[in-house]
Amino acid sequence: MTNTRSLKLIENEQTLCELPVLAGSTGPNVLDVQSLYKHTGMFTYDPGFTSTASCSSAITYIDGEAGILLYRGYPIEQLAEHSTFLEVCYLLLHGELPDKAELSTFEHNITMHTMVHDQVNLFFRGFRRDAHPMAIMVGVVGALSAFYHDAMDIHSKEDRLMCAIRLIAKVPTIVAMCHKYSTGLPFMYPKNKLNYVENFMRMMLATPCDEFEPNPVLVKALDRILILHADHEQNASTSTVRLAGSSGANPFACITAGIACLWGAAHGGANEAVLNMLLEIDDVSRIGLYINKAKDKNDPFRLMGFGHRVYKNYDPRAKIMRETCHEVLSELGLHDDKLFKLAMELERIALEDDYFISKKLYPNVDFYSGIVLHALGIPSKMFTAIFAMGRTIGWISHWDEMIADPEQKIGRPRQLYTGQTQRELPLK
Numbered sequence: 001m002t003n004t005r006s007l008k009l010i011e012n013e014q015t016l017c018e019l020p021v022l023a024g025s026t027g028p029n030v031l032d033v034q035s036l037y038k039h040t041g042m043f044t045y046d047p048g049f050t051s052t053a054s055c056s057s058a059i060t061y062i063d064g065e066a067g068i069l070l071y072r073g074y075p076i077e078q079l080a081e082h083s084t085f086l087e088v089c090y091l092l093l094h095g096e097l098p099d100k101a102e103l104s105t106f107e108h109n110i111t112m113h114t115m116v117h118d119q120v121n122l123f124f125r126g127f128r129r130d131a132h133p134m135a136i137m138v139g140v141v142g143a144l145s146a147f148y149h150d151a152m153d154i155h156s157k158e159d160r161l162m163c164a165i166r167l168i169a170k171v172p173t174i175v176a177m178c179h180k181y182s183t184g185l186p187f188m189y190p191k192n193k194l195n196y197v198e199n200f201m202r203m204m205l206a207t208p209c210d211e212f213e214p215n216p217v218l219v220k221a222l223d224r225i226l227i228l229h230a231d232h233e234q235n236a237s238t239s240t241v242r243l244a245g246s247s248g249a250n251p252f253a254c255i256t257a258g259i260a261c262l263w264g265a266a267h268g269g270a271n272e273a274v275l276n277m278l279l280e281i282d283d284v285s286r287i288g289l290y291i292n293k294a295k296d297k298n299d300p301f302r303l304m305g306f307g308h309r310v311y312k313n314y315d316p317r318a319k320i321m322r323e324t325c326h327e328v329l330s331e332l333g334l335h336d337d338k339l340f341k342l343a344m345e346l347e348r349i350a351l352e353d354d355y356f357i358s359k360k361l362y363p364n365v366d367f368y369s370g371i372v373l374h375a376l377g378i379p380s381k382m383f384t385a386i387f388a389m390g391r392t393i394g395w396i397s398h399w400d401e402m403i404a405d406p407e408q409k410i411g412r413p414r415q416l417y418t419g420q421t422q423r424e425l426p427l428k
Contacts, residue, residue, distance in 0.1 A: 067313035176203035231394030271370035305367025
């Protein structure tokens with residue numbers, strides 16, 4: 001970052017202080033307010049941190065107005081088309097795409113760490129069979145620090161890399177175990193001959209009774225979902241990971257904090273909400289009714305999977321996911337399925353309706369990813385867990401970047417206090 005100029009803060013024609021204006025490599029400049037309290041006795045007030053840069057980062061860039069998403073400078077469209085999820089993991093973690101030898105080593109290291117400690121299996125027995133998978137993930141991922149404490153020196157680059165590899169490798173195994181536990185089916189152990197996504201699909205969907213034959217179209221679809229969800233700048237869960245990590249907490253605890261935050265309905269549950277909405281609408285003939293409900297300001301109904309807080313244009317991930325969605329439906333012969341016909345008709349109407357066009361309420365990545373995951377045979381309650389699986393690499397990359405940042409300090413937001421002023425305890 002560079003200091004381009006400064007802005008004066010003036011009150012009653014008196015200069016209170018000069019605040020530096022910092023410029024990154026692209027995007028809006030930021031006002032450095034670190035010295036504001038020292039010079040003025042005032043803090044800034046920004047609920048939700050919507051106008052506050054909490055850190056500097058070189059990992060992901062979003063231009064919501066233009067509909068641009070870059071991982072380490074590479075457009076998401078190019079990565080989704082030409083790269084695998086593990087290539088993207090390497091890119092986010094190391095800053096550059098791997099060459100052939102680097103990718104081979106990275107893939108081997110991930111494969112060799114997909115197993116979890118056998119005693120982790122015992123943890124699952126303590127959960128009810130109907131427990132939400134995210135509740136189980138919070139417990140089990142957090143417990144990994146009790147099994148893999150041999151490499152948790154956060155100031156060692158080698159230890160941080162080992163933790164990253166373990167998390168990327170083991171989270172899919174844990175996600176699949178959550179599903180198997182809830183269905184009463186036996187856990188499926190990883191197979192080293194399969195690639196990352198094939199392995200997960202086998203652990204998730206196969207049983208010991210049959211051989212698993214990966215379908216390349218479906219494997220590619222899930223690989224793309226993971227790529228599209230790998231990182232998204234300083235969102236709520238990533239900020240949570242950074243805040244937890246700023247205290248020096250171990251990486252397993254930090255990623256668990258991210259999982260817990262992602263579990264929130266306003267964050268990671270959107271694709272599950274899309275499927276529930278489609279089930280509520282139930283039939284193509286009822287779409288008009290629900291479109292009108294969505295337009296009615298007095299109706300609490302919201303059309304899930306449309307619009308995005310960051311993107312004021314078309315979500316670039318949605319374009320990729322739309323293409324993937326149609327590929328999957330064609331491969332599985334589901335275009336005539338009732339649910340998918342309903343989804344495609346809803347998409348068509350929303351893209352042509354003046355109300356949605358004027359408000360730029362385009363279908364987002366959650367609209368299509370929920371449909372694809374459902375088509376793959378994955379239960380809706382597992383959607384957020386798979387989101388967490390894809391986002392783990394983003395979380396661990398931001399955590400690693402933060403720990404290595406010499407400007408890093410423990411997070412300590414301030415507040416605008418609105419409670420009682422000092423008062424005396426009444427005498428008895």
